[in-house]
Amino acid sequence: MAELVAWLNEGDLDSPVHVRASMAHLNLVKIHPWADGNGRTSRALSTLVFSREALMPSEFSSIEEWLGHGQNTYRYYDMLKDVGGEVWSPQRDAGPWICPGAHHMQAQTAKRRIEFFRDAWLLLVDQVEISGLDKRMAFALMPALAGGKVRRTMYQRDADLNSDTAMRDMKAMVRTGWLRSHGQARGRFYTAGPAMDPVKAKMKTITKPLHNPYSTR
Template identity: 40%
Template structure:
């Protein structure tokens, strides 16, 4: 969610998204970014629940309903949520907003084009799911049927198609974390721009598929690397608690700090099934021992590394990994 929103210009750090998902209210983000994040969470959560609906079908109404979930919190008379656009729409050049990098089909063409897309989505097809999902993304973003929110809707449709095949872990059903990296975002825009300045359904899409398959592969590499790193950090923190005589339950709090940069009391409390008083006492003791350092006051407080936080765990967490290009010539 953090990555997809960042592509659209809504900058919310991953750790802040995690806090918002936990129900934290005192997160230092703008009201707009909060609303965009929570709306996207609701829509993506719903998409995940559709993975095993036996009589599921795609329809224009269904896609408009998803769009309303995403954009319904906005109130713009010229950009109604959940309805096809009523006029022209352009994707401006990232380097010059006065230049149209892409002009979408006329508004009158949107309903029949969307019907064609829905029919294709519902048809039986032996195409590999990852390829089919990538093409659904391209079809929808090319039609650009709404006045706003087309990018996130297209990436969400890609995720839904993969989820319908039973791949539910967001790390694998979505390439948005990969797309949200600055360099990859630029490549994403460049790949879309290479499709042409106008709607052209009959075209060579090999480079688009190559781009997406690379994204899938490197996203999987990233997840594997993160899991390995997280496990090694956990082992280092286990050694630390054994050496210092601290209760092993604090490892989850220290792990969040090492991997994400901070932990909140509520997150630790929920992770370990503690009472409010127990969580507060543990964190207070860690601050007294200079393992953690508090930032902020009352409900907005979170904890980061203190002077005696185990350095080995931090070194492991901060060691970067190397990604390979699966299609590079050997």
């Protein structure tokens, strides 16, 4: 660990930051100094190396989210086993581990999320006004569009309304088909209604798929 800390502070400072971050990640997880949490801490250390270079915010430099998606977790552990071996093996080739693809995909994911909420908000405001409702109702429709449950109190807070106005707005959105009501009294919540379908369809057409520029496939 002392050798790793010394390297983090002084070693290979001229190397590309993604190489240093990847090697910091690999070395710490293979030293395996704790009984649990070595993987999470190693990935956090990788993000720290990026942060020390002031390269990008953690939303883009961290690959934690990407590694937890779908089959990526299994590929990550398979690569760790192939490169690192069963025991500490510093003589093994670490080249395959230095893969910027995951960072690129994470950056695309974060960028796409920002663009999705930007475009969806503008589209909702436009469509809500066309339907004769107040554009403030987009505060309630946005989380519903993303697949979440909406509560009157949440809308009231986000749109900075009093309870009576928020309640009237929720009823109007249900009446016009923008939202569906579920449950009763304090347990009531709302989800996307049929009027949201054209907005969902439009968002699918303008949301671009992710592309790994380092993929050989």
